[in-house]
Amino acid sequence: xxxxxxxxxxxxxxxxxxxxxxxxxxxxxxxxxxxxxxxxxxxxxxxxxxxxxxxxxxxxxxxxxxxxxxxxxxxxxxxxxxxxxxxxxxxxxxxxxxxxxxxxxxxxxxxxxxxxxxxxxxxxxxxxxxxxxxxxxxxxxxxxxxxxxxxxxxxxxxxxxxxxxxxxxxxxxxxxxxxxxxxxxxxxxxxxxxxxxxxxxxxxxxxxxxxxxxxxxxxxxxxxxxxxxxxxxxxxxxxxxxxxxxxxxxxxxxxxxxxxxxxxxxxxxxxxxxxxxxxxxxxxxxxxxxxxxxxxxxxxxxxxxxxxxxxxxxxxxxxxxxxxxxxxxxxxxxxxxxxxxxxxxxxxxxxxxxxxxxxxxxxxxxxxxxxxxxxxxxxxxxxxxxxxxxxxxxxxxxxxxxxxxxxxxxxxxxxxxxxxxxxxx
Amino acid sequence: xxxxxxxxxxxxxxxxxxxxxxxxxxxxxxxxxxxxxxxxxxxxxxxxxxxxxxxxxxxxxxxxxxxxxxxxxxxxxxxxxxxxxxxxxxxxxxxxxxxxxxxxxxxxxxxxxxxxxxxxxxxxxxxxxxxxxxxxxxxxxxxxxxxxxxxxxxxxxxxxxxxxxxxxxxxxxxxxxxxxxxxxxxxxxxxxxxxxxxxxxxxxxxxxxxxxxxxxxxxxxxxxxxxxxxxxxxxxxxxxxxxxxxxxxxxxxxxxxxxxxxxxxxxxxxxxxxxxxxxxxxxxxxxxxxxxxxxxxxxxxxxxxxxxxxxxxxxxxxxxxxxxxxxxxxxxxxxxxxxxxxxxxxxxxxxxxxxxxxxxxxxxxxxxxxxxxxxxxxxxxxxxxxxxxxxxxxxxxxxxxxxxxxxxxxxxxxxxxxxxxxxxx
Numbered sequence: 001x002x003x004x005x006x007x008x009x010x011x012x013x014x015x016x017x018x019x020x021x022x023x024x025x026x027x028x029x030x031x032x033x034x035x036x037x038x039x040x041x042x043x044x045x046x047x048x049x050x051x052x053x054x055x056x057x058x059x060x061x062x063x064x065x066x067x068x069x070x071x072x073x074x075x076x077x078x079x080x081x082x083x084x085x086x087x088x089x090x091x092x093x094x095x096x097x098x099x100x101x102x103x104x105x106x107x108x109x110x111x112x113x114x115x116x117x118x119x120x121x122x123x124x125x126x127x128x129x130x131x132x133x134x135x136x137x138x139x140x141x142x143x144x145x146x147x148x149x150x151x152x153x154x155x156x157x158x159x160x161x162x163x164x165x166x167x168x169x170x171x172x173x174x175x176x177x178x179x180x181x182x183x184x185x186x187x188x189x190x191x192x193x194x195x196x197x198x199x200x201x202x203x204x205x206x207x208x209x210x211x212x213x214x215x216x217x218x219x220x221x222x223x224x225x226x227x228x229x230x231x232x233x234x235x236x237x238x239x240x241x242x243x244x245x246x247x248x249x250x251x252x253x254x255x256x257x258x259x260x261x262x263x264x265x266x267x268x269x270x271x272x273x274x275x276x277x278x279x280x281x282x283x284x285x286x287x288x289x290x291x292x293x294x295x296x297x298x299x300x301x302x303x304x305x306x307x308x309x310x311x312x313x314x315x316x317x318x319x320x321x322x323x324x325x326x327x328x329x330x331x332x333x334x335x336x337x338x339x340x341x342x343x344x345x346x347x348x349x350x351x352x353x354x355x356x357x358x359x360x361x362x363x364x365x366x367x368x369x370x371x372x373x374x375x376x377x378x379x380x381x382x383x384x385x386x387x388x389x390x391x392x393x394x395x396x397x398x399x400x401x402x403x404x405x406x407x408x409x410x411x412x413x414x415x416x417x418x419x420x421x422x423x424x425x
Numbered sequence: 426x427x428x429x430x431x432x433x434x435x436x437x438x439x440x441x442x443x444x445x446x447x448x449x450x451x452x453x454x455x456x457x458x459x460x461x462x463x464x465x466x467x468x469x470x471x472x473x474x475x476x477x478x479x480x481x482x483x484x485x486x487x488x489x490x491x492x493x494x495x496x497x498x499x500x501x502x503x504x505x506x507x508x509x510x511x512x513x514x515x516x517x518x519x520x521x522x523x524x525x526x527x528x529x530x531x532x533x534x535x536x537x538x539x540x541x542x543x544x545x546x547x548x549x550x551x552x553x554x555x556x557x558x559x560x561x562x563x564x565x566x567x568x569x570x571x572x573x574x575x576x577x578x579x580x581x582x583x584x585x586x587x588x589x590x591x592x593x594x595x596x597x598x599x600x601x602x603x604x605x606x607x608x609x610x611x612x613x614x615x616x617x618x619x620x621x622x623x624x625x626x627x628x629x630x631x632x633x634x635x636x637x638x639x640x641x642x643x644x645x646x647x648x649x650x651x652x653x654x655x656x657x658x659x660x661x662x663x664x665x666x667x668x669x670x671x672x673x674x675x676x677x678x679x680x681x682x683x684x685x686x687x688x689x690x691x692x693x694x695x696x697x698x699x700x701x702x703x704x705x706x707x708x709x710x711x712x713x714x715x716x717x718x719x720x721x722x723x724x725x726x727x728x729x730x731x732x733x734x735x736x737x738x739x740x741x742x743x744x745x746x747x748x749x750x751x752x753x754x755x756x757x758x759x760x761x762x763x764x765x766x767x768x769x770x771x772x773x774x775x776x777x778x779x780x781x782x783x784x785x786x787x788x789x790x791x792x793x794x795x796x797x798x799x800x801x802x803x804x805x806x807x808x809x810x811x812x813x814x815x816x817x818x819x820x821x822x823x824x825x826x827x828x829x830x831x832x833x834x835x836x837x838x839x840x841x842x843x844x845x846x847x848x849x850x
Binding site for chain 2: 020027029031033058079082084088120187190219221265284290299300303
């Protein structure tokens, strides 16, 4: 056929009508995974000195953080029963939803029903679904800076405008509520809160949370409360679920078993309607969530099947131990950083698995910014740290302390050496 | 900005700036799950006669279809090792991708590398990702009629225009390639082929597949080959992967373990670039897939960990047994339908788990259309069949024969009685 011959000489773009999705590329560039890959790629050593990962929040490979055998047994029982090989219903299996409802209800002044719970494949999918559900032409969402870039990635992906408000380092990383009010307009639909906080390690106080709720109500927006690190607190501020203020403002609480049970690879999370007045139903936000769930993948059915046992039978010992390890690690990290001249920690971490620290570039000789710092650190000392730029905080660093304590010591020691090596005299 | 309304509940919606996302609701309306739930809702009997579900493609609950103990054991081992509780890398564990590459390569004239494989949480997520990756302003995709409505749902969700071409009942449900050529224009990016076919139960012949490949090449479009029912053939046409024609036209092969291993609840599938000329890489479609995977939830890590063992150790006995059961069930179904006056089956099923049959409304007294037929059948006989309208074929029905044989016999008998009861004299 003539056209075939014509096509033969044509450049690819003319011959084939498909190509890439620029919006997807833009969204994908907002990923911690992507940025950390670049940092890891700078590592040159091949051993015997081990790589020290202080970049991502996943302590599951470390012996000190191994999940409870009760969780593993629950999974094995569910698999062996052969009762859970089938497709899941859209919102998730009823016993699993009921178990999550009861779990969350323990810490709020009203009872959640299984209908208030939607199971998701991890908190990452919960974020995907909530942003998609709220997306409308011209809508904007208020996101914290520093934050968790998956929110930015999903907003970019779904064409939702992002407006960033600051968390104030000197004030325990509390929200700048004046700025929140200034940023809001009639197209603002929600504000995202992450508590306990990734990346700063802060835990919000009751009074401040109440102010946030009242502010959101005044502005007519809902709160998306990301509680992936729920209960992982080890300082003076206890964990308070935002749902406590659900009667003040409608709240969607996002969570998962990934962090508290240290099983991020199991992909089991939820969206909970902590909204006793039913406003999210009336405004049909829940309908949007349900529509998306109807056409979206669910968490693995046998993992859902194991959830009641996982939630109900895990002993406090296990939780207390994890917190104990985190407390010790956070202490170690904070103290070591005090010894490093070019790094400042404005607020001792008291929750989650991370701390944000500021780079004082004026103390360093040949480091241009946080990304350069992290790349050189990886290259020279095989330590991986997350550059603050990917979290909207240029010249800051996010350090994970949730690793085997022995490795943490080594990693921080190497960090110190690196800083001394590059320090001005 | 103050927004004060009275405490009147009906004005609650007015004070809030968030609401629903119409586009996702439109996408959700295409959900097959929903269409079938509506039919199930018509069931009135509460027993002792059991409901016979011959609408869904999920035989995992039936003893005859129980998955191989080898697969269950592989999962158990992976969980017990505690080596797979961590986050998965973006494209999936290397060992799992290697296993899938080797598995698919067995039936292709070239070798796939693990870099050609992207693991997804089931084939549904593969569909989600590929449609998303291809979406661009003005793009359109060619979809089969009848089809699998997840494609329609995802096109609506991603704002991709859908153009439907017919599968021709009298010609073994082959594609109407003349129509395909007429529908395609410079904005057409891909054509979706589902083989073995859901919902028709047809299996494409080599010659026809080669024609499809050449047509796609001429039109400058890629083929999305949905092979979720791969190897589930039991008639005269063997299963041929579309990837065989990958040197003619770029083919993206979608698959999973859900059907062949009867474990849809395990959520483990893949996108494979069966594209020996690397066109998908050069046109950056692969980049788009990666960008989306970077910000998207992954299959459970321990299921990925178990995959090499699942794929490599499952015995042919198991596969042969499943195919044997399906063959008998398809035979039974086809023969029974021949006995029913108002239903015609244009093509005996020889693959997948379904058959499409035509309703001859002129033979029936008080049935308006396929939805009405299915609703009344559910109500009067507690048999669930899928209305063809949900698959773009009004006044057709999709019947699953992949159920326990005893149930199938009962269900088809009740179907026959129902038809006789509603037939014209």
